[in-house]
Amino acid sequence: MQTETRKLLTVICEAQLESHVIADLERLGARGYTVTDARGKGGRGVRNAGWDRSANVRIEIVCDDKTANALAAHLRDHYYDHYAMILFISDVEVLRAGKF
Amino acid sequence: MQTETRKLLTVICEAQLESHVIADLERLGARGYTVTDARGKGGRGVRNAGWDRSANVRIEIVCDDKTANALAAHLRDHYYDHYAMILFISDVEVLRAGKF
Amino acid sequence: MQTETRKLLTVICEAQLESHVIADLERLGARGYTVTDARGKGGRGVRNAGWDRSANVRIEIVCDDKTANALAAHLRDHYYDHYAMILFISDVEVLRAGKF
Amino acid sequence: MSSLDPVVLFFILGALAGLARSDLRLPSAIYEFVTMLLLLAIGLKGGVELSRQPLSELAPQMLAVVAMGLLLPLLAYPVLYYIGRLQRADAASIAAHYGSVSVGTYAVVVAYLGSRSIVYEEYMPVFVVLLEMPAIVVGIVLARGWAASHQWRHLAREMFLGKGVVLLSGGLLIGWIAGVDGVQPIGPLFFDLFKGILALFLLEMGLITVSQLGGLRRSGVFLVTFAVVFPLVAATLGGALGWLLGLSAGGTIVLATLAASASYIAVPAAMRMSVPEANPSLSLAAALGVTFPFNIIVGIPLYHSVVARIHATGT
Amino acid sequence: MSSLDPVVLFFILGALAGLARSDLRLPSAIYEFVTMLLLLAIGLKGGVELSRQPLSELAPQMLAVVAMGLLLPLLAYPVLYYIGRLQRADAASIAAHYGSVSVGTYAVVVAYLGSRSIVYEEYMPVFVVLLEMPAIVVGIVLARGWAASHQWRHLAREMFLGKGVVLLSGGLLIGWIAGVDGVQPIGPLFFDLFKGILALFLLEMGLITVSQLGGLRRSGVFLVTFAVVFPLVAATLGGALGWLLGLSAGGTIVLATLAASASYIAVPAAMRMSVPEANPSLSLAAALGVTFPFNIIVGIPLYHSVVARIHATGT
Amino acid sequence: MSSLDPVVLFFILGALAGLARSDLRLPSAIYEFVTMLLLLAIGLKGGVELSRQPLSELAPQMLAVVAMGLLLPLLAYPVLYYIGRLQRADAASIAAHYGSVSVGTYAVVVAYLGSRSIVYEEYMPVFVVLLEMPAIVVGIVLARGWAASHQWRHLAREMFLGKGVVLLSGGLLIGWIAGVDGVQPIGPLFFDLFKGILALFLLEMGLITVSQLGGLRRSGVFLVTFAVVFPLVAATLGGALGWLLGLSAGGTIVLATLAASASYIAVPAAMRMSVPEANPSLSLAAALGVTFPFNIIVGIPLYHSVVARIHATGT
C-alpha cells in the first residue's frame, strides 16, 4: 500500500484555550484537527474538572513538516508562558498525501 | 527491557460508523481496539455533536504490519468516498509480541 | 526549530486502576500525565461502561527513555496478570527538553 | 412578543447565544438525556391514551396517516430533483426528511395547545411513530430503485432499532400496557417536568440551528425557499387530512404541524447508512436551520389561525 | 402482564432493545447520575425514619442482619467451590456478591410494595447499608485466608469510601440529621421523581443485563442454576429472619428480597482490587445476567405470595 | 447541627468524602447540567419579579449596586498588593473575584431564607447579574492600566458571552417576557426541583473545595486570612447599602451575602483570558477553598443575626 509520511502534532492544554488554539491552527494552515476531552497533571498542577474550569483538551493535527513546525513555534510563543500546555510531534504514515 | 515493534493504526471517523468499523476490524483480524469520543474538523466540515449526529470517534488498533495495511486498505475502499474519515499509522514498541 | 526526542508511553487499562496507576507513575518519576476516558476490547473482553464498572482509561506520559522503560516494566509486573491493560511506547519530539 | 410560548423563548435564547458565539452548550450527555425523556414522555402519553380506546377504531385513521407519509416524499422529490437540480441521492434524502416528522416540533405544538387549553386527540403520538418510517422507505427507493430491496432486512434494523424509534414506540407500549394508573407514579418525571425539559431541549436546538447556517449559505436560495414553502404545502395536506378524518381543531393543528415538520432524528441516521452518497449537511441545514425554527415560531400559530377560521365556519 | 410493575416494563424494554442490538444506551454520565439519585434517595428515606425512633430499639435487628450478611457467603462458598468446581478466588468473589445486596433490587421491591400499598418498616435502608459490607470481608478471607488481614486498613478504604457506600450512608446521615421537615424541600427531586428515575435506571439495567449474556454462555449451566437457586435459599433465610424479628409482612418481603439479591456496585469494585485474580465477568454475569432479572420479575412476586400466605395463617 | 440547612449538609458530605479521598464525583456533564439549571432558575425567578414592577423604580438601587461592584475590588486590591505583597496581576485578579459574586452562595442564602420563611425582594437576581461584571473591568484595569482599553471589545465578549452570564441574564429576560403565568408550566423543573438540584451542586462543591486545599497550603496564611476577613468587611458594606436602600431584612441579608461572596464562574474565565499571568489557583483556592464554605456555614447565619438585631432596634 502506498503511504506518505506526515507529522502528527499533539497539543494538550487547558480547555478554555480550545477555541483560541483552533482559530490559530486554522489561520496557520491546518486543514483539519481532532479534539478529545482530557484531564491530567503537569507543571501547573492537576487539571480535572467540571464547568470547564480546569479540564484539558487534547488536540491532534496531521500536517506536513513545515506546518507542524510553524504551529508548534506559534503555540510555544503565545501560550507556554502563562497557560498549561504541552505539545509533541511524531511521524505518521497517511494514505492520501494531498489531504494533509 | 525486551520490546517488539508493531503498528498503531488510528482511525478518526463519524460516530455512526463505530459499530460498522469495529465489525470490519474484528473480521480482518484485529485482536483488540480502543475507542475514545472526539470532535473535529476536516474536509467534510465541523463535527461536534449531541445525539450522535455529528460527533466523531477515534479508534486505535495495535497490530502487526500486515494487518495494519489490510485494515487501512479496507477502510479506505469502503468508507473514504462517502464518510468523514481519516487514518494514520505509526510505529510503536510493545512488551508482549504475541498479543498483537 | 530545536526539538529533542523523548518517549511517549501510552497505557490503556480498566478505569478502576486509574488512581493506582497514577500513584505508581508519580512515584517512579513521571512529571506529568494525561488521561482520557475510553472503551475497547482486548483479551479480557469488551469494556464499555457506566458506573465505572467496565470502562477503560487511556493514560499518556511523555518522559525520557529510562523512565519509560521503568514505568513499563513496573506496570507489566504489577498489573498484567490480573487486569485488563496494554501499553505501548513511541518516539516523540518535544520543544522543552528539560520539562520531560 | 407575548404571543410566543415561553419554551420558544428558550429556542431564541439559544439561537442568540449561538449567533453571538457564546460558549454555551448543553453537554452532549445532557442533550441525549433530555431527548430521551421527551421521546419516552411522548410515547407514554400516547400509549396511555391508546389503552383507553379500541385500536380498531383508530385503524382507518392510521392507514390514512401512513398514506400521507408515503405521499409527502413523493411530492417533495420531483421539486428537489427537477426544479432544485439536486443530485438524485440528495433529492431523495431531503424528500425522506420532509416526509417524516420532527419529534421536537411535535412537543412544541403540544405545549402550544396546552397553554391555550385547546384539546386534541391525545393518541397523536401513535401518528408520530407511524410517520417516522414510510418516508425513509420511499427515500431509499427514490435513491436506489427497487434494486435496493435486497437490503430491506438490514434497513429495517436501522429504522426500527434506532434509539429514537425504540424510545418512542417503547414508551407507547409501556403506556399502553400500564394504563393511566400504571404510569401515574412515573408521572412526576415524565409529565410534570415535560415543559421544563422541552425548554432545555429547545435551548440546545437554538444553538444547533445556528450552527447549521453555514451549511445553509452554501446550499443556496433554492433550498431555503423549499424549506419554507414545502412545509406550508404539507401543512395544508395534513390539515385537510385532519379535517377529512373528523379530528378536532386541536388534532387538525397537530396533524398539519406533523406534516409540515422535517425529521432530524430517525431519518438522518437511516439515510447516512443507506444512502451514504447523500450530503447530510444539506438536509440538516434545511430541516434544522430553516424548517424547525419556521415551524415553531411562524408555522404553528399560522396553522392554528387557519384551522380556527375553518372550524369556526364549519360549525 | 399487568401484574408487572410499570418500572419493570422499562427493564424489559431495555432488555429487548439490547437483544435486538439497538444502539440505545443511557450516556454513562446519566447512568451515574441516575444511580447517585437512587442511592441518595434511599439513604435519605431511611435516615428520616431513623430520626423518628431510638436507634437502640433497632440494635438487635441490626446485629441479626449483619449476622445474616456474614452467613450467606459462607453458605454460598462451598457450593461454588466444591459443587461448581470454581477456582478458589472465583468462588470467594461470587460468594461475596451474593452475600451482599443490590440497591437496584431494593428500589424495585420498594416500588412494588408502594404500588400495592403494602406497608413496611421504612428504616430498611439501614439494613441495605449494613448488608453491603460483611460479605466483602468474608469473601476476602475466603480467598486469602487471615493472612490478608495486614491489608485491612487498605481494604476498609475500598469498602467505606466507594461512592456507592458514601452516597447511601451519607444520605442516611443527612436524613437522620435533617429529619422529616428538613428533607421536605429537597423531596421533589429525591422522592417525587424516585419512580421515574428508577424507570430510567431499569431501562439501562435491561441493556446491561443482555450484555452479560455472553459471559453467561461461557460460564455454563452450573452458574446459571446457582444464580436462580441460591437466591431462593437466601430469600427463605431472609424471610425467616424477618419473621423471627417480628417484621411486618412488607418488611419481611423486603428482607427476603435483600437476602436474595446480589451486589453489583460495592462488591465488584472492592473484589477487583482485593482479589484481582477472580474473574469479574463470572460474578457480574451471574448477578446481573440472571439474579437481577430473576428477582425483579419472578422473585419479588413470589416472595410476596409466600409471605402473604404465612402472615395470613399466622394471624 | 440542626441549625444547618439540609442543603449545606450535602456540602459537608462532599467535603468529608473529598477529605477521605473517596472516588465520589459528579460526572462533569452532570455538574454542568446542575449549574445550568441553577443559573436559569435564578434568572427566571428574578425576571418574573421584574415583570411585576416598573424597572424605573429599581434604577436607583441598580446604580448603587453597580457602584458597590466597582468599589469592592478597589478596596481589596491595595490590601492584596501592599499588605499581601502579591504580584500585581494576582492582586488584581483576586480583587476581581471578590468584587464579583458567587451564584452558588446566592442560591444557598435564598434557600436559607426560604426555610426560615424570611421574605426578601425577589428581584435580587437582577443584582446578581449586575454584580457579575463591574469587578471584572476594575480587575483588568488594575492589572493592565487603561492601556488595556484597546481590548475592550474583545473583553466584552468574554464577559457577556460566557455561559454563566448568558444563562443568568437569558433566564432573567425570559422570566421578564413570559411573566408569572408564562413560566408556570416550566416551574416543576426550574422551581420545584431547585433545592434538590442545589443539594447536588453543593455535594460537588464540597469535593471541589477540598481539592483546592493543596493550593491553599502553598498560598499561605495571608490569603486564608484575607478570604475570611474581606468577606466580613464586604458584608458590612453590603448590609449597610441594603439598609440605605431601604431593603427588607431578608433583602439586606442577601445583599450582604452577595457582597461577601467571591465569583468562581464568570470571573475566573474572564481573568484567565485577559490577565493570563495571574495564577488561577491562588484566586480559586481563596474563593472556593475558604470563602465559599465560610459564607455558607458561618457567614450567612452571622449576617442574618446581625441584620435581625439591627432591624429589631430599627423598628
Ligand SMILES: Nc1ncnc2c1ncn2[C@@H]1O[C@H](COP(=O)(O)O)[C@@H](O)[C@H]1O
Ligand atoms: N510529561 C507529561 N506527559 C503527559 N502529559 C503531560 C505531561 N506534562 C504535562 N502534561 C499534560 O499537559 C497539561 C499541561 O501541562 P503543564 O503546562 O505542565 O501543567 C497537563 O495538565 C497534562 O495533561
Ligand SMILES: Nc1ncnc2c1ncn2[C@@H]1O[C@H](COP(=O)(O)O)[C@@H](O)[C@H]1O
Ligand atoms: N488534518 C487533520 N488532522 C487531524 N484530524 C483530522 C484532520 N483532517 C480530518 N481530521 C479528523 O477526521 C475527521 C473526518 O475528516 P474528513 O473526512 O476530512 O471530514 C474530522 O472531523 C477530524 O476529526
Ligand SMILES: Nc1ncnc2c1ncn2[C@@H]1O[C@H](COP(=O)(O)O)[C@@H](O)[C@H]1O
Ligand atoms: N490490539 C489492541 N489495540 C488497541 N487497543 C487494545 C488492543 N488490545 C487491547 N486493547 C485495549 O486494552 C484494553 C485491555 O486489553 P486486554 O487486557 O487485552 O483486555 C482493552 O479493553 C482495549 O481498550
Ligand code: NA
Ligand atoms: Na413532514
Ligand code: NA
Ligand atoms: Na444477598
Ligand code: NA
Ligand atoms: Na463579592
